[in-house]
Amino acid sequence: MKEQATTDGGAPFRTLESLGVEARHVERPTKEREAQQVLARAFKEKLTVLPVGGATAISAGTLPERVDIVLDMTGMEGIAHFDISNLNMTVLAGTTLNGINEFLAGQGNGFFLPLDPPFSERATIGGVYASNGSGPSRLRYGAVRDQVLGVRGIDAQGGEVGFGGKTVKNVSGYDLTKFLIGSAGSLCLITAAIMRVYPLPAASSICEVTFPAIGELEKFLQALRSSVLLPSGVTVEQVLGAFRVLSAFEGHPLAVERENRDFLSLAGPFGGKGEAKMGREVMEEAIRGAIEPVGDAMAIKVTVPLSEGPATLAGLKDLAGPAKTVLFAGNGVILVYGADERIIDGAKRLAAHGYVAPIRLHRSLLSTWGPRVNPALEQIVLRPIKEKLDPSGVFPPIL
């Protein structure tokens, strides 16, 4: 097993090293059984294990100073089962989002998985699940918690576990399928996920409108939320003092055409000018361009109540200067790239009614981060659960 699963380090080593984490050894299992053996050995020998997918949101959890075994999950890749009639698929944890969507697009009349966090070419489904990654399309389709039906995994002693299933409704036992979202590998190794899939819509479009000032933007976004329009995702970026809004629409061609018209009409009275373009590729490309940074910048996620999104975005832009910031309007999620200590402190002040979470940060910034959840939850809920499920600390710390 060891010979098959060990690599020379490669990308996971370099990523962790750049973030200030010392990694000693890498295992790259290709089968569940191999991953199970690694964890069973780690439990027996009291070694620490850090599961890593595409390493695009590696700081979502607590990065330890030193890791005995980096579990490179990209070897566990592929679609284990696609149930076209029941609109679900079982996908191995190391499969990238792009890989999944390329597969789905080629099935029947075409399907897709509406999860669109940044770096979809590298982000794996296991990593997106573990870090609670999301993109603009959560406005219409929801986030991981709305798309995942079940998970398979391996516990801290190397035992197989599974939760949820293939049905949309499932209230059998505790919903660990949801609980493990965002747990950053601290409680269980995810080896496969059962996801909902959707038929590709008959029509897609992207509308682009620019507003001159934040006051008009805020009024427009409130008017959009109050309207009957159903955008799939809305992004806002501040560019040279103005606010550039992209809004994606999907559905029946007649509905999409009407939404394009109404969206542009709605923007007009607030000084918004722009245009609509039809087509799925152009829509996806525009959204991707809005949310993805250049290179592997330090990144944080800020979430606020919906109405505070524009002002928080503007405040963060003042702090971040040329660094990229983008708001998923309608969700109150803001990604900030190029984050440093000053920006993080400012973000925490601006998001007084929400949260600030690391996505990709050097350990030195994480070590001064402070508590991520309130003390009652940490002491009465999360730490006792961690001690119960992972008594010897095989997995990384829980927050």
Place this chain on the structure above:
Amino acid sequence: MEKEHVRDALQGIVGKKNVLWKDVDLTVYSYDAGLVKGKAGLVAFVDNSDQVAQIVSFLCKEGISYVARGSGTNLTGGTVPLDGGVVIEFSRMNRILEIDIENERVVVEPGIYNLTVQNALAEKGYYYAPDPASQKASSMGGNLGENAGGPHCLKYGVTSNHVLGAEVVLPNGEKTWIGGKALDAPGPDLMGLLVGSEGTLGIATKIVCRIMRSPERVLTMLCIYSSVEAAGQTVSDIVAEGIIPATLEIMDNLVIRAVEASVHAGYPLDAEAVLLIELDGLTDGMDEQMKRITEICEKDGVVSYRLAKDVNERNILWAGRRGAFGAVARLRPAYLVCDGTVPRTELPKALSEVKKISEKYRVPIGNVFHAGDGNLHPLILFDDRDADEVARVHKAGREILKVCADLGGTISGEHGIGTEKLREMSFVFKDGDIRMMRGIKQAVDPKGLCNPGKVIPREEARPR
């Protein structure tokens, strides 16, 4: 429990008149809409979250168990006090605290009925998606505890997808918040864990929910079929076409007759099945989608269909569906709901097996189900004074759940495990899975006082 001492303490917290302690009163709180009967030690009516925190803190110190109760409509015994514990009764915590249109959230207390919230939101042009058939009587706290579903969950998801935060009293009596109006609280999804935990990990005292703009247009169509299988085929064909309606609900002949006798919804008595289809969203393109759906219905041999002309007709059609459980209750003294779920395409097989089980155990079974998401509700009708029939009902119910599990589904879609499906947990979970759930329960509620005996099967003593 030293009853007088505990009663005095609870009366000190909620007031003398808000604690029930006489046997005749306690009997009413010793059962719920399920079949199991327990024994309540005391009942305390709470008015605010501070009282809940004080009660839980006191009971934790005294080592006395407790169960939070909304309306008791869960149907699996989830709110039955099994060991003489205290019932914390939430019907007076029934206020809407805030309707925040700007942020698309509503904040409610747990005792408020689902329908009361819906009506308040409708006045402002908004709605809350989960709409259990029991919404007239079921509380939002109970909906959270059970992860309630409803007909519209096919398109919009269940309670878990719409509850974003809660003020919670933890099992040690500490009051805190999980989530809130903003999305993505850091760390594991604690809200996801709490929803559906049937009050075994803490008690929600304020609930923050997502609300959505009412759709521009709603179209509701009633389709009549000469077989349940044909109706089921239409459901699969509609979804395969890429159309996700807001609802796809089926009732069989036994339920149709019961509903007509009770609600007079206009369902034909000789129909073997009716299928309710509802589309919602933008007006544009909807007629074309409904036209395509009628073509599918015709291909599958629909006997007749009719579109609701207006909101009144729509409400009558829905009154039949929402009144189905109450209607069948008129046929026999009691019924057991088997809330199993199967992948949508396995519905015909599951229904065929249910029919065989009905014959095998000589018990009438009516079917009303959320066909779009494969959530069955075989209603086994019986006389609970007949011990032999009761025994056959339990065997039939267990076999139906086994069928669901074997077809790739699960043992509960929206009513929970409670006490009544504990044995069946092994149909869908292995020892390691249940061990992990039990570990969470022990970690959060080390004294095991928070609604004990529910959801997680007890650890069996291993033979030496």
